[in-house]
Amino acid sequence: MASSGLRRPNDPPLLILVSLADGPKHGHALAKDIEDFAGVKLGPGALYGAITRLVERGLIEPLGSDDRRRPYRITPPGSAALAEALADMRRVTHAGLARLGLDPA
């Protein structure tokens, strides 16, 4: 399994990494994007808790900004961790669907 601590598909850190995978975003844009693609509404406390952990682990980094809304981008280790976590989830998903007889095409 992923050694980056990204295990569940609704983990705020995982959702943030997925959101940042297509480009930098600030807090509000992140929250909206995550709600759009995952249907998960992250409150400000949960969002910034996850952002803090991801910055500490070097998986995302802040970009310079004069605005109060500082954007973040995914780092190369963040991309690698996300790819690893998604590959793990895909393996589990395929196994589950196959055992249910719902093997994806």
Place this chain on the structure above:
Amino acid sequence: MKPARLLRWYPRAWRDQYGEELLALIQDTLDEGRPTWRLRLGVAWGGLRERGHRTGQAGKAAVKRMADSWASPLIVVVGLAAVSITWNLKASLPPARAWQGTAALDTLAGIMAFTGVCVLADALVAAPAFVAFLREGGWPKIRRRVAWAAGATLAAGGGMAWLALGLRSMSFAQMNRSLAYVIGAFAAALALIVALGLWASAARATAKQLELTPRARAAQLLLAAVTGIAALTIVPASIVWTAAIQSSLAWLVVAVANLALAGVVAPRMIGRALRKGRRLRLRAAASGRR
């Protein structure tokens, strides 16, 4: 409630780094409305979790510092010895074995005194640099740690004084039956361990601030190794004492095994300290510093 007040749940360092962004996000989320209870609770919970996380990190760092320090074995063995002493004092010696117990106790006291002398020598080596540090206004940098250590020492001293009074007024049999005495003995031992740990932490924090000469640093390395070895032998000496009191062959075997372990570790510790010291002096000589 103003959104800015929600930030008070977070640690100051976190607020300095992320506070403005979080406020901007809250304001974007509210869109000129008032914070809902759900949002307030979410932010408060996030702040408390952040405080918990930072406290946990600080605790881990402190444990790591202690584990890296030569002081940690000293703290552990002195603590064990203190616990062992309170335990052993409950047994009264039959006259036929009294000399064995006395000899073992004298040896233990001698090793403890030697350990104390090593710690004192270590402090004396650093004394000139410490005085210079204080003269340059360094006291505020270590004041808080020293105050905590002094407070813990006072608590430990109070506990020890209480135990000493108990020793005077109670017989061994009475101590053996007294739950308050046993609890007090453990509490005093624990306070002693905490006090030693805090002093070790204060000493390390102070040592980081000192500008020691290479010779003093080499001497400290050697003294630290000798202190560590002396502290390590407190455990087997304490066990020998127990073996003497109880005429226990099993305890004697454990003590010999511990002594053998200390015998294996000691030359390595000394060798490492000497090699490090030599490297320090060579490097200093190469750069023209004494």
